Amino acid sequence: MKPDSRIRVMEIIARMNVGGPAMQVLGLSEGMNSEEFDHRLYTGHVDDGEGDHLRLRDASVRVHRVAGLGRSVSPADDVRALFRLVGAMRRFRPHIVHTRTAKAGALGRTAARLSGVGAARIHVFHGHLLHGYFSPAKLRLYISVERVLASMSDRLVTVGAQVRDELLAAGIGRPEQYVVIPPGVRLGPVPGRDAARADLGLPRDAPVVAYVGRLTRIKRPDRFLDVARAVLHRVPSCRFIVCGDGELRQELERGLEPVRGSFDLLGWRRDVETVYAAADVVLLTADNEGTPLTLVEAGMAATPVVSTRVGSVAEVVRDGHTGLLAAPDAAELAEHVVRLLSDAGLSRRMGEAARDWTMRAFGVERLVSDTEHLYRSLRGASRHRPTLESSNI
Structure with missing residues (x-):
C-alpha cells in the first residue's frame, strides 16, 4: 500500500x-x-x-x-x-x-x-x-x-x-x-532461578511467593497480607516479594510490620521477568480483574499461580492444570499456596503447562x-x- x-x-x-x-x-x-x-x-x-x-x-x-x-x-x-x-x-x-x-x-x-x-x-x-x-x-x-x-x-x-x-x-x-x-x-528473557534470586537478594532455597501489580483497593493487598500470614503459620521459612506500588503501600507496610523479615517490597521493576523467575508461586488476590497480564507473564516464565476466580481469570489460568483458583477467601488461597510450595512435582508440572498454554494463546x-x-x-x-x-x- x-x-x-x-x-x-x-x-x-x-x-x-x-x-x-x-x-x-x-x-x-x-x-x-x-x-x-x-x-x-x-x-x-x-x-x-x-x-x-x-x-x-x-x-x-x-x-x-x-x-x-x-x-x-x-x-x-x-x-x-x-x-x-x-x-x-x-x-x-x-x-x-x-x-x-x-x-x-x-x-x-x-x-x-x-x-x-x-x-x-x-x-x-x-x-x-x-x-x-x-x-x-x-x-x-x-x-x-x-x-x-x-x-x-x-x-x-x-x-x-x-x-x-x-x-x-x-x-x-x-x-x-x-x-x-x-x-x-511479550516477556523479556527469563533468567535462571538462582540468578534471579541472587539479583533480588533472596535465599537460594527458601519458598518464595510473589505479588506483581498495583497496590490499590481493588487488588486487595490486604488479602495478600492475610494469605501471607496464614502461609507463614505453616511454612515459616517462606519469603514474600511485592513488585509494584500504589496508594496502599504505606497501609501494607504498617500491616506487615510483625512479619517484616519475611517481606521484600521491590517497588516497580522493569525486569519483571526476574521476579517471576525467582518465585515458586505468583499470587493474585483481587476482587475484580479483566484478563490479568500478570498471570499471563507468570505462565510464560513457567511459574504456577494461585488466584481469585474473578473476571476472565479462568480464561488465563486452567484451574488444576496451569494453576489453582479460589474464591476471594484468604484461607482457601493460602491452602492452595501451601499445596504448591509443598509439592515440587506438581508445581513444576503446572509451570510447564502454563508456559506451553500462555505462549500459544497470548503471544x-x-x-x-x-x-x-x-x-x-x-x-x-x-x-x-x-x-x-x-x-x-
Missing part, C-alpha cells in the same frame, strides 16, 4: 502507566504493519509513581500528549481535552478511533462524534468497573453512561468472554457489537493479527452504516 492509502488509526488511552492496557498499546504500536496502517497514539500524563517512564522510555512509539487526558476527573480539564481531541481528529482524519480506559473511552468517542470525520469507533474493555469500585448510585450512573457510549460505538472489544458476558448482562451494548480479543504479551503476534483484521473490517464504517465482518476473531 502507498503511504497515503494507509488505514489511519487514532488510538487514545488516558495514561500509559504500568498496567495491562499500556502493555497492549505498546505491543500493537510496535508490531503493526506500518505500510498498511498509520497508527498514532494519543495519551495524557501520569504521576511519577505510576510508571509512565518505564513504559515509554525505551519504546519506539511516537506519543502525542493530550493535556487533561490523565487519570483524575476534572470538568475543566476534561472539556479542554475533549476539544483538543476534536482538533487532532480533524487534522489527522482517522478512519478508526480506538479508545481504551473509561475516561479516554468517553472523551474519545464523544470527540469522534463531534469532529464529524466519520471514523469508526472501537472501545476496549480491559475489564470493567461493575464490581468493587462504586456505590450503588454511582454504579447506576456508570452503567447509564456506558450504555450511551456503547450506542456510539461500532465495536466493543473485551479481553475475555466473561468480561463480555458481564457487560451484556448490565445492558451495555448489543451482542453483535462485541469482539473478544485476548491480550498479547503479542496474535494480538496484532487480530487487531489488524478488526481494523480492516471497519475501514470506512460508521455507527449508521456498519461494514463489519465476523465478530468471532
Whole structure:
C-alpha cells in the first residue's frame, strides 16, 4: 500500500502507566504493519509513581500528549481535552478511533462524534468497573453512561468472554457489537532461578511467593497480607516479594510490620521477568480483574499461580492444570499456596503447562493479527452504516 492509502488509526488511552492496557498499546504500536496502517497514539500524563517512564522510555512509539487526558476527573480539564481531541481528529482524519480506559473511552468517542470525520469507533474493555469500585448510585450512573457510549460505538472489544458476558448482562451494548480479543504479551528473557534470586537478594532455597501489580483497593493487598500470614503459620521459612506500588503501600507496610523479615517490597521493576523467575508461586488476590497480564507473564516464565476466580481469570489460568483458583477467601488461597510450595512435582508440572498454554494463546503476534483484521473490517464504517465482518476473531 502507498503511504497515503494507509488505514489511519487514532488510538487514545488516558495514561500509559504500568498496567495491562499500556502493555497492549505498546505491543500493537510496535508490531503493526506500518505500510498498511498509520497508527498514532494519543495519551495524557501520569504521576511519577505510576510508571509512565518505564513504559515509554525505551519504546519506539511516537506519543502525542493530550493535556487533561490523565487519570483524575476534572470538568475543566476534561472539556479542554475533549476539544483538543476534536482538533487532532480533524487534522489527522482517522478512519478508526480506538479508545481504551473509561475516561479516554468517553472523551474519545464523544470527540469522534463531534469532529464529524466519520471514523469508526472501537472501545476496549480491559475489564470493567461493575464490581468493587462504586456505590450503588454511582454504579447506576456508570452503567447509564456506558450504555450511551456503547450506542456510539461500532465495536466493543473485551479481553475475555466473561468480561463480555458481564457487560451484556448490565445492558451495555448489543451482542453483535462485541469482539473478544485476548491480550498479547511479550516477556523479556527469563533468567535462571538462582540468578534471579541472587539479583533480588533472596535465599537460594527458601519458598518464595510473589505479588506483581498495583497496590490499590481493588487488588486487595490486604488479602495478600492475610494469605501471607496464614502461609507463614505453616511454612515459616517462606519469603514474600511485592513488585509494584500504589496508594496502599504505606497501609501494607504498617500491616506487615510483625512479619517484616519475611517481606521484600521491590517497588516497580522493569525486569519483571526476574521476579517471576525467582518465585515458586505468583499470587493474585483481587476482587475484580479483566484478563490479568500478570498471570499471563507468570505462565510464560513457567511459574504456577494461585488466584481469585474473578473476571476472565479462568480464561488465563486452567484451574488444576496451569494453576489453582479460589474464591476471594484468604484461607482457601493460602491452602492452595501451601499445596504448591509443598509439592515440587506438581508445581513444576503446572509451570510447564502454563508456559506451553500462555505462549500459544497470548503471544503479542496474535494480538496484532487480530487487531489488524478488526481494523480492516471497519475501514470506512460508521455507527449508521456498519461494514463489519465476523465478530468471532
